[in-house]
Amino acid sequence: MSRNAAVVGIGEVPVGKFPDRQLLDIAITVAEQALEDGGVDRKEVDTLLMAPCFADPWFNTDLGFARLVDELGMRATVRLNAQVNAGGSTGAALLKVAVGLVESGQSETVLCLHAEKFTNLSGQEGFDFFAKAGIERDFEAPFGMAYNAIPGLTAERYMYETGTPIEQLAEVSVACREWASLHPNAMFRKPMTVEDVLASKVIASPLHALMLNMLGDGGSAFVVTTEDRARSLTETPVYVWGEGDVVSTYSFAQHDDITRMNWSVAGDRAFQQAGVTPEDIDVLEIYIAYPIFHLIIMEELGFCARGEAGALVAAGETRPGGSLPTSTNGDAMSYGHIGAGVGVATLVETCRQLMDKAGERQVPGASIALKTAAGGAYSNANVAILGREPR
C-alpha cells in the first residue's frame, strides 16, 4: 500500500511555570485541541504516540502503560500505544514514525503528544539533570561538564574561526524574543535589546544568561492521517516534502568540527528529497535552544555563506517582516525549554504557519517551511521540509 500522510490538527498549552497545572491536564488538553483543530473524532485514533516526560518518572511510566488511552476515552479503538524518545529530536522522530505508519497502511490516524512539568525540579536539580544528559558520566561529567558549556565551547571556537562578534549572537536572542512577544504561549514575551543580552551575567563563557534557556512546563500535540481523510477533514493539511537526518557521536566534543557538526549532510538530504533549495523556503523554524547554533545551521544549510549568518541576523532578516523569518515561536531561549517537547512544539509551529493560523506572527503566504531539531548532546541533526500542498 502506498499513500500520502498529512498533519491535520495541532494543539499547544502556554509554556511557563505552572505548578498547579497537572501533567494529565496538559496531555488531555493538547490532545483534545489537536483533535478538534483537525476535526478528528477521538474514536478515529488508532495509534497513540507520546514523547517522554523528563521531570516526572511516574508520569513517564504511565505513558508507556497506556494511561492516556484510558484518560482520553480511547479504550479498544487504539491498537498501538507507544512512547517515542529521541531526546530533543523526539518531534522529528514522532513525525517520521507517524507518517511511516500511515503511509505503510499500518495506522489510519495517529495522535502524537507531549507534556512536561519542569517545575517539579528545583533550578539546581535542572542543572544536575542536564549535566548528565548526553554527557559521558565516567569521562566527561567528572570534570564538571555542564550542558551550557556545549554552546559555550562551540561559540568560542566559532567566533575564533569566523571572527563573528558576540553582539551578533545576542542579536539571535533579540530576534527570537521579538517573535515570542507575538506568541501567546511563549514563556518570555517582554521585548529586549542587544544591550540587555550583553548586560546579563556570563554563565558559561562567552555566553550570557539571555543566550541560554529556561526550563518550563508545557506541551503540544499533532494528528497525522491519510491524505484522503485529511482532505475531507480540513482545508489546511500539511505535508512532509523531505527529511534529512544524521545520528552521530554521543559526546558533542567528539564531532570532527563542532562548529559545523552534521547539518550540511542533513540539509542536503532534505533539500534533495523535497526538490527545493534554500531560496524556496518561506519560513525557517529552527529549534536548537542556543543562538550559536542558529548561525551554524543557517550557514550549513546554505541560507548564507560561512561566517555571514551573524550579519544577516543583525540586519533584521530573521525577525518579523524580514526576508528569512526564523524561529517564529522564539526557540527555547524565549519559548521556554520543555525538554523533549520543544521539537514537538516547533513542528506544531511549523504546521501552524503553513495552516495560516499563526495570528500576529503569521508569515504571509507561507507555503514551504523548513524545520530543524537536534537530539542528545547534538548527536542528532534533523531537517524536515513541509508544505501546504502534497509533494
Next chain:
Amino acid sequence: MSLSNAESLSAAYAAGFWEAAERGVLAIQHCETCGEDQLYPRRRCVTCGAADLTYRPVSGLGSLYSFSTVLANAPSDFIDEMPYTLAIVELDEGPRLLTRIDSDDPAALRCDMPVQCVFRERDGATLPYFVPAAGTDGGPA
C-alpha cells in the same frame, strides 16, 4: 556526579586507561582491526565496532581546540570550584577529549594554543587535566 560512582574504575575495558593515568601517562585506545585511535575509552571501536582495542601511551601534548569558563549554574558537586574552565583538547596524536584546563591567567587562553597534560587526583581517580604548555602564557615555567 561524583567520580566515586564511576563504573569504569573497575571495568575491564577502561583498565588500561586508569592504570596508565596512575603512572602519570595518558593512554589512548587503538583499534587492532581498523587502525583508528580513540578517546574516551569505550568497549568497542567507534569506527568499525571491533572489540580488539589496545592502549597506547601518548605524549600528553596537544592544542586547545576550544574552552568555556563556567561562572554559574554548575552541577552540584562543582559549585565550590567555580569559576573553572572546561576544554576540548586535540592531542598531537589526533584524538580529542573533553577535559579541564587550569591556568594562572585564564584571560590568556586562546584556541589552538599548545597545552600539556597534568594529572590530578579527584574522588579516588587520577584525571587528565591540561595546562598551557611550558613556556606559553599561563603555563609552567
